[in-house]
Amino acid sequence: MKTTLEMINRMQGDGVIGEYAIGGAVGATFYLEPSATIDVAIFAMLPKAGSSSLLSLAPIYEYLKAHGCDADGEHVVIGEWPFQFLPPSDALEREALAEATETEIEGVKTRVMTAEHLVAIAVRTGRPKDHARILQFLEQDAVDTEKLNRVLAGHGLIAKWQQFKKKYGPDTND
Amino acid sequence: MTRQERRKRLAGLSFSEKIKILEKLRRRSLAIAASGLRRRRAGGVRNADENSRPA
Numbered sequence: 001m002k003t004t005l006e007m008i009n010r011m012q013g014d015g016v017i018g019e020y021a022i023g024g025a026v027g028a029t030f031y032l033e034p035s036a037t038i039d040v041a042i043f044a045m046l047p048k049a050g051s052s053s054l055l056s057l058a059p060i061y062e063y064l065k066a067h068g069c070d071a072d073g074e075h076v077v078i079g080e081w082p083f084q085f086l087p088p089s090d091a092l093e094r095e096a097l098a099e100a101t102e103t104e105i106e107g108v109k110t111r112v113m114t115a116e117h118l119v120a121i122a123v124r125t126g127r128p129k130d131h132a133r134i135l136q137f138l139e140q141d142a143v144d145t146e147k148l149n150r151v152l153a154g155h156g157l158i159a160k161w162q163q164f165k166k167k168y169g170p171d172t173n174d
Numbered sequence: 175m176t177r178q179e180r181r182k183r184l185a186g187l188s189f190s191e192k193i194k195i196l197e198k199l200r201r202r203s204l205a206i207a208a209s210g211l212r213r214r215r216a217g218g219v220r221n222a223d224e225n226s227r228p229a
Contacts, residue, residue: 001197029193104189
């Protein structure tokens with residue numbers, strides 16, 4: 001992972017990607033016990049393709065290919081890990097990216113989404129595995145409920161949060 | 175050590191240590207997949223979540 005993150009930081013330094021943060025299961029591992037995952041989700045600001053308003057992943061693929069990395073479907077393999085580069089798709093993900101926490105992995109600087117943003121994104125996405133992850137965050141007391149409520153309210157997710165709490169019982173109440 | 179205590183201890187590790195555990199879990203999953211032990215499941219219905227955007 002160290003060499004992988006060094007490569008991603010180099011990409012950022014070279015302007016191929018903008019600000020980035022680790023999300024998904026690896027991001028959640030920052031706060032929780034480790035749980036198996038097949039890939040690393042990197043949320044990153046991406047450059048626009050010329051004068052078009054469309055975002056392009058092509059510069060990332062070209063850069064990494066030039067540095068000896070492989071593409072495997074939707075993933076880019078850097079070192080041992082398959083990575084998925086995801087541009088923020090809405091205001092919640094943009095905020096998650098902007099407010100990410102700085103940390104280090106084996107001495108390499110990186111950024112991870114906050115626990116509250118990871119939970120809010122999981123509430124919004126709402127798949128069974130997202131619900132399982134939210135329960136892990138709650139069981140391990142890894143979220144600031146006041147901050148979580150602010151994020152949920154700010155992005156219109158209170159109704160979905162109420163549905164989640166109704167489904168999973170009184171232990172999820174704050 | 176209870177399961178809860180074990181989970182708490184794992185959650186309290188540094189991010190670097192947790193990433194090393196993730197790497198071991200990943201290598202183990204790949205080894206199991208390569209051994210064919212999951213062949214029956216792999217032939218079944220693919221989990222709809224596998225191709226979804228991560229949260």
